[in-house]
Amino acid sequence: MKLKRRTEDGFNMSFLDVMACGLGAVILIFILVDFQAFTQTPAPEQQKLEQELAAAENAAQQLQQSIDEINQKIAMEAGKQQESEENQDETTQQQEQLLQAISDQLAVVADLENQLAAVASVPTPDANIALSGTGEQNYITGMRVEGKHIGILIDKSASMMGDNLVDVLGKLALPDNQKIAAAKWRRTRRVANWLLARLPQTSKVSVVAFSEQARVLGMRPVNSAGASGSLKAIAKDLGGIVPEGGTNLQEGLSAIMTANPDLTDLYLITDGLPTLGKGLPLKCRNFISSKKSISSECRQLLFLETVKRGPRGVSVNVILLPIEGDPFAPALYWSWTNSNGGTFLSPAPEWP
Numbered sequence: 001m002k003l004k005r006r007t008e009d010g011f012n013m014s015f016l017d018v019m020a021c022g023l024g025a026v027i028l029i030f031i032l033v034d035f036q037a038f039t040q041t042p043a044p045e046q047q048k049l050e051q052e053l054a055a056a057e058n059a060a061q062q063l064q065q066s067i068d069e070i071n072q073k074i075a076m077e078a079g080k081q082q083e084s085e086e087n088q089d090e091t092t093q094q095q096e097q098l099l100q101a102i103s104d105q106l107a108v109v110a111d112l113e114n115q116l117a118a119v120a121s122v123p124t125p126d127a128n129i130a131l132s133g134t135g136e137q138n139y140i141t142g143m144r145v146e147g148k149h150i151g152i153l154i155d156k157s158a159s160m161m162g163d164n165l166v167d168v169l170g171k172l173a174l175p176d177n178q179k180i181a182a183a184k185w186r187r188t189r190r191v192a193n194w195l196l197a198r199l200p201q202t203s204k205v206s207v208v209a210f211s212e213q214a215r216v217l218g219m220r221p222v223n224s225a226g227a228s229g230s231l232k233a234i235a236k237d238l239g240g241i242v243p244e245g246g247t248n249l250q251e252g253l254s255a256i257m258t259a260n261p262d263l264t265d266l267y268l269i270t271d272g273l274p275t276l277g278k279g280l281p282l283k284c285r286n287f288i289s290s291k292k293s294i295s296s297e298c299r300q301l302l303f304l305e306t307v308k309r310g311p312r313g314v315s316v317n318v319i320l321l322p323i324e325g326d327p328f329a330p331a332l333y334w335s336w337t338n339s340n341g342g343t344f345l346s347p348a349p350e351w352p
Contacts, residue, residue: 143317143343145198147265150205150225151256151314154192154238155270157211157247161185164324176242184271184321185243187349191269191319192238194352199225206260207234210252211245212276221259248276249306257311265315266342270333272299272326279305296328303332317342 161182162168171182179185192207199205203225207217217237223230247270257263275294284298294302310316318333334344 143319143345145195145267146200146203147315148203149222149260149262149264150199150203151260151263151266152192152195152205152207153252153256153266153268153270154188154207154209154217155211155247155249155252155268156188156209156241156243156245157271157275158244159247159271159323160188160243160321162323168323179242179244180239182243188269188321189238190352191321193235195267195269196231196235199231201226204260204262205231205234206256206263207238208252208256208259209238209241210248210255211243212248212251213245214248214251214255215241216255216259246275247272249274249303250277250309253306253310263311263314266311266317268316268318269321270318271321271323272329273303273332274306275299275302277302277306279309296326299326300328300332307336314340315342316340318344320344320346322346 158172159168161171161179161184163184171179196205196207204222205225206222209215209217218234219230223234225231249270252268256266280298280302284294284301316337318337320330320333322329330344330346336342337344
């Protein structure tokens with residue numbers, strides 16, 4: 001029997017499946033489209049805000065960095081200021097200590113000045129002769145006039161009129177009154193008066209002026225320091241002496257020992273080594289030549305010979321008013337005074 005073909009319906013199961021699949025595809029497409037709508041690029045306003053936010057954050061970071069730098073500088077400046085304040089405090093403290101030390105020194109100086117003024121206003125007990133001036137004779141010189149039997153030996157040679165040979169030669173032709181007025185000789189007389197004014201009241205004194213010859217000054221060979229008339233007579237005789245001739249220290253020493261054999265202390269005022277005397281070696285004697293000068297070496301030898309012939313057990317003190325061209329005099333005179341416990345003094349030009 002022939003089968004009869006059934007009439008097929010267009011809307012069967014297969015068609016429905018295809019339609020369902022298509023619908024699912026459409027739904028999937030819509031889903032994908034909606035997802036892309038949510039993940040697309042932000043709107044321009046939001047992007048602008050995000051840029052501004054990033055710029056603000058960057059500016060904030062820079063500002064914070066600037067703040068940190070400023071704080072660091074402030075801390076450094078504070079440290080420097082603190083150190084400066086500490087240094088300033090230390091400097092101020094040192095200045096205060098220095099000012100205090102200066103103040104103390106000024107107080108000491110003022111006290112010494114007051115003491116000196118007080119001492120200067122009191123009459124000196126042993127000032128036997130009034131000296132002109134402003135009190136310089138009372139200054140400490142390192143030399144004291146002391147002893148029971150004192151001898152003062154004054155060099156009155158021609159060299160005592162000047163500080164150099166040219167000056168001395170220029171004064172040799174002057175009249176006596178101008179020789180006496182020579183500055184160096186006036187200073188020599190003032191030194192002698194300074195010694196006389198400082199004599200202890202209980203001592204005995206003999207004064208001799210010497211050049212080529214020696215002369216005892218005063219009314220008698222030995223005078224009492226407490227007798228003002230005797231000292232004034234010595235000062236008067238000294239004022240009339242005219243410097244002249246060479247320097248024979250041996251004559252002076254011999255005269256002072258003859259005047260007072262009990263001499264204990266000797267004070268010599270001179271300007272250099274002797275130029276005349278006995279005991280010179282043959283090489284220093286001018287037998288043939290008429291030359292009157294003497295070499296420096298021979299003056300040294302003559303001095304040593306004079307010391308050998310001088311007094312023993314006497315304290316010798318020397319006041320040297322040096323003349324140019326006699327460089328060995330200070331050392332030799334110092335050695336002489338040092339060997340017997342005396343004092344050597346080469347004072348400044350303004351003393352006494």
